[in-house]
Amino acid sequence: MNILDGKKVSNDIKNEIAEIVTKMKAKGEKVPHLAAVLVGENGASLTYVNSKVKSCERIGFDSTLVKLDADITEEKLLAEIEKLNTNDAIDGFIVQLPLPKHIDEQKILLAVNPDKDVDGFHPTNFGKMALDMPSFIPATPFGIIELLERYKVETSGKHCVVIGRSHIVGRPMSILMSRKGFPGDATVTLTHSRTQNLEAITKEADIVISALGVPNFLKANMVKEGAVIIDVGITRVTDSEAPRGYRIVGDVDYNEVAPKSSYITPVPGGVGPMTIAMLLKNTLLARSRHNQA
Amino acid sequence: MNILDGKKVSNDIKNEIAEIVTKMKAKGEKVPHLAAVLVGENGASLTYVNSKVKSCERIGFDSTLVKLDADITEEKLLAEIEKLNTNDAIDGFIVQLPLPKHIDEQKILLAVNPDKDVDGFHPTNFGKMALDMPSFIPATPFGIIELLERYKVETSGKHCVVIGRSHIVGRPMSILMSRKGFPGDATVTLTHSRTQNLEAITKEADIVISALGVPNFLKANMVKEGAVIIDVGITRVTDSEAPRGYRIVGDVDYNEVAPKSSYITPVPGGVGPMTIAMLLKNTLLARSRHNQA
Numbered sequence: 001m002n003i004l005d006g007k008k009v010s011n012d013i014k015n016e017i018a019e020i021v022t023k024m025k026a027k028g029e030k031v032p033h034l035a036a037v038l039v040g041e042n043g044a045s046l047t048y049v050n051s052k053v054k055s056c057e058r059i060g061f062d063s064t065l066v067k068l069d070a071d072i073t074e075e076k077l078l079a080e081i082e083k084l085n086t087n088d089a090i091d092g093f094i095v096q097l098p099l100p101k102h103i104d105e106q107k108i109l110l111a112v113n114p115d116k117d118v119d120g121f122h123p124t125n126f127g128k129m130a131l132d133m134p135s136f137i138p139a140t141p142f143g144i145i146e147l148l149e150r151y152k153v154e155t156s157g158k159h160c161v162v163i164g165r166s167h168i169v170g171r172p173m174s175i176l177m178s179r180k181g182f183p184g185d186a187t188v189t190l191t192h193s194r195t196q197n198l199e200a201i202t203k204e205a206d207i208v209i210s211a212l213g214v215p216n217f218l219k220a221n222m223v224k225e226g227a228v229i230i231d232v233g234i235t236r237v238t239d240s241e242a243p244r245g246y247r248i249v250g251d252v253d254y255n256e257v258a259p260k261s262s263y264i265t266p267v268p269g270g271v272g273p274m275t276i277a278m279l280l281k282n283t284l285l286a287r288s289r290h291n292q293a
Numbered sequence: 294m295n296i297l298d299g300k301k302v303s304n305d306i307k308n309e310i311a312e313i314v315t316k317m318k319a320k321g322e323k324v325p326h327l328a329a330v331l332v333g334e335n336g337a338s339l340t341y342v343n344s345k346v347k348s349c350e351r352i353g354f355d356s357t358l359v360k361l362d363a364d365i366t367e368e369k370l371l372a373e374i375e376k377l378n379t380n381d382a383i384d385g386f387i388v389q390l391p392l393p394k395h396i397d398e399q400k401i402l403l404a405v406n407p408d409k410d411v412d413g414f415h416p417t418n419f420g421k422m423a424l425d426m427p428s429f430i431p432a433t434p435f436g437i438i439e440l441l442e443r444y445k446v447e448t449s450g451k452h453c454v455v456i457g458r459s460h461i462v463g464r465p466m467s468i469l470m471s472r473k474g475f476p477g478d479a480t481v482t483l484t485h486s487r488t489q490n491l492e493a494i495t496k497e498a499d500i501v502i503s504a505l506g507v508p509n510f511l512k513a514n515m516v517k518e519g520a521v522i523i524d525v526g527i528t529r530v531t532d533s534e535a536p537r538g539y540r541i542v543g544d545v546d547y548n549e550v551a552p553k554s555s556y557i558t559p560v561p562g563g564v565g566p567m568t569i570a571m572l573l574k575n576t577l578l579a580r581s582r583h584n585q586a
Contacts, residue, residue: 123424126419159489175468192471
C-alpha cells in the first residue's frame with residue numbers, strides 16, 4: 001500500500017511555482033495576480049478564501065480579496081465581476097461558492113471571462129476540457145490527475161469508477177479519466193444516486209474515485225485487492241476532542257480499505273491540499289497565456 | 294423485440310415542426326433560417342448538405358447554402374463565418390465537416406457564434422450540456438435521446454455502455470445518459486480503443502450504444518438478453534448489387550443481436566434519419582431564442 005501524499009505534492013508544486021515567480025521577478029516581469037470574490041460571512045468560505053490568499057502571498061503572487069456584503073444585489077455583483085474581467089492587472093479570479101440565495105449562481109459563473117476563469121467552472125472551459133482543447137481544469141479534478149501523474153499510477157485501460165456526478169468533481173473527473181493520454185485512457189463508469197448495485201460496480205474497479213460526501217461510506221468489501229483509492233470526501237464530523245470541535249472525515253473507511261489498496265489518498269492530507277495548489281497553477285497558466293496574447 | 298423506428302420518428306418530428314412553421318407564417322412571423330457552409334466538393338459532404346437543405350425546404354424553413362472553393366484560405370473562411378454570425382436573417386448555421394487539411398477545424402468551430410451553433414459543437418454549448426444548462430445538443434446524441442424518450446425506454450438506474458469516445462457521439466452520449474432526468478439517470482460506462490475486456494462490459498449492459506464504425510462488430514454473445522441496442526455505426530460497404538454500389542452497415546450484427554434485444558435501432562432507418570430531424574429542431578430552437586432575445 002502506497003500513500004498518495006497530497007500534502008507533500010501540493011508543497012512541491014507550490015515550491016516549483018515560487019521558483020518560477022522568483023525568476024519572473026528577477027526578469028522584471030509582472031507576477032501572477034489572483035483575485036477572490038467573497039460575498040457575505042460564511043465561516044467555511046472565509047476560511048477557504050483566506051487560505052487561498054495566504055498561499056498566493058507565500059509563493060509570491062499578487063492577490064486581491066474583494067469582500068462584498070451578503071445583501072449585495074445581483075446587478076452590483078455582476079458589475080464587480082465585470083470590473084475584474086476588464087482589469088488588466090488581474091490574471092485570474094474566483095467567486096467563492098456558495099453565494100447567498102437571492103443570487104443566481106449560474107448567471108454569475110457565466111459572467112466570468114473564460115480567460116480569467118481559473119476555477120474552470122465556466123461552460124466554455126468545461127466544454128474545452130471535454131473536447132480535448134487546452135482549458136482551465138477545475139482544481140479538485142486537476143489535483144487528482146496531478147497526483148496520479150506524479151506517482152505514475154497506471155490508468156490506461158484500467159476500469160475507473162467515479163462515485164458522484166457533481167459539476168465540480170464527479171462529472172469532470174469522469175471526463176478527464178477517459179480522455180486520451182496519461183493520466184487518462186481509462187474505461188470510466190460514472191455512478192450516482194440512481195445507480196443500482198453500486199457495490200458490485202466498485203468491486204470491479206481498478207481505480208475508485210469517491211466524491212459522495214458520506215463519511216466512511218466505502219468499506220473493504222466494496223473494493224478489490226490492489227485497487228487505487230481516491231477519496232474526495234471532506235465531511236465535517238463533530239468531535240469534542242478535536243481542537244476545532246470537528247474532524248474532517250472522508251468517504252473511505254481508511255482503516256479497512258487502506259490495507260487492500262495499492263495506492264490511497266488519506267483524509268486529510270490527500271486530495272484536499274491539492275486543490276489550492278492547482279488553483280495557483282491555473283493562475284500561473286492564466287498569467288503566461290496573457291503574456292502570449 | 295421492438296424496433297426503434299428512426300425513420301418514422303424523424304418524419305413525425307419534421308411534420309410537427311412543419312405545423313409550427315405554418316402557424317408562424319400565418320401569424321406573419323419570420324420562419325427559422327438555417328445556413329450550411331460547404332467547403333470543396335467532397336461527395337459525401339455534398340450529399341449530407343443537400344439533404345439538410347432539402348429538409349429545410351420541405352418543412353418551410355428558409356435555407357442558404359454557402360459553397361466555397363476547396364482552396365479558400367482560413368482567413369477568408371473565418372470572414373464568411375463572421376458574416377453568418379452577424380447576419381440577423383440567419384438563425385443557425387453549420388459548417389459541414391471534414392474541412393480541407395490546410396484549415397484548422399478547431400479554429401473554425403470556435404469562431405461560430407454559440408447562439409447560432411445548431412450543431413452543438415462549440416465548447417460553450419458542449420460545456421453547458423455537461424453542466425445541465427440549456428444548450429444546443431449535438432444532433433446525433435440528441436436524436437438518440439429523442440428516440441428513447443418517444444419510445445419511453447426506461448433509463449433510470451440502468452447500466453448504459455457507450456462504445457467510442459468521439460466528440461460528436463460517444464462523449465456527449467455518455468454525458469447525456471448520466472444527466473439527471475429522463476432520458477438519463479443511467480449508470481454510464483464509456484469504453485474506447487484502450488478498453489480491456491470490452492465483451493465482459495457490454496454483456497453486463499442494459500443499454501448498449503455503439504458508435505465505433507466497425508461493421509457488424511457487436512455480436513449476440515456480447516449482449517445480454519433483453520438489452521436495448523442503439524447502433525450509431527454507418528459504414529459504407531462496397532456492394533455491387535446495391536443501386537449505389539455500396540450498402541450502409543451498422544456496428545451491430547442485426548440478425549444475431551435483434552432477437553436477444555428488447556429494443557433495437559435498425560441500420561439504415563434508426564439513428565441516421567434522426568440526425569437531420571434534430572438539426573432542424575435545434576434551428577427552430579435558435580429561432581425561438583432569438584425571438585425571445
